[in-house]
Amino acid sequence: MTATQAISDHAENICNLASKTAMHYFRGALGVEFKADESPVTQADKAVETEIRRYIKQHFPDHGILGEEHGREDGKDDRLWVIDPIDGTRSFLSGHPLFGFLLAHIVDGTPEFGAICMPVLNETFLGLKGIRATLNGQPIRTSPKRALADAILYINEGEKIYRDHPLVFDRLLQAGQTRRFAYDCYPHALLAAGHVDAVVDYDLQPYDFLAVSAVVEAAGGIMTDWQGQPLTLNSNGAVVSAANPELHAETLKTVSG
Structure with missing residues (x-):
């Protein structure tokens, strides 16, 4: 052990x-x-x-x-x-x-x-x-969906994203097959369990995202910052979770424009 x-x-x-x-x-x-x-x-x-x-x-x-x-x-x-x-x-x-x-x-x-x-x-x-x-x-295991157009997308901290990155917010409103607005850790947990396909989150602290990233990745998903970099104690708190590499890459493109 x-x-x-x-x-x-x-x-x-x-x-x-x-x-x-x-x-x-x-x-x-x-x-x-x-x-x-x-x-x-x-x-x-x-x-x-x-x-x-x-x-x-x-x-x-x-x-x-x-x-x-x-x-x-x-x-x-x-x-x-x-x-x-x-x-x-x-x-x-x-x-x-x-x-x-x-x-x-x-x-x-x-x-x-x-x-x-x-x-x-x-x-x-x-x-x-x-x-x-x-x-x-x-x-538990993440979803097999590969295309963002077919995905259930959760947008966390939507009002903060709209305030600081209105163009990102506009693109997210047009992404995914189903969109939901939410807060906190549970959308990421649902992603790890295969019920949600992608989550875009914002303005987090290390204690908000480090535990979540470990669960998501152990379930087969990927969680990074908005630039696609691994999450650390020094990350800026803007994150993307996705069920698999293909969906993660497409969600990152949506965020980055």
């Missing part, structure tokens, strides 16, 4: 812990604050991250940790956990069930393992690089 496989064995415990903590607060009284960038944070965000940090430090005391709410904690530079305690805080605080918990393990700068946990739906997507992707323990 590799070190990464051993780490993945803790994923179910971590996801269960995160889900239990998040659901304790969901649709309840929330203390909501706003950060400098006007993004919201709740008691649940802080509580989930605190619990997961405690678990990781107990089982992997020499590993580094990067979390959305509490920043970077020193450890091995080549072994880093990346946590998004509530991916979709605006969904969470409005009672919408499609928020998630994201966890990635980064080895030498590359996402080797990712988890997407959807607490309300009781769905846990796990991805182990080059080995497998699963949904609640069952194998």
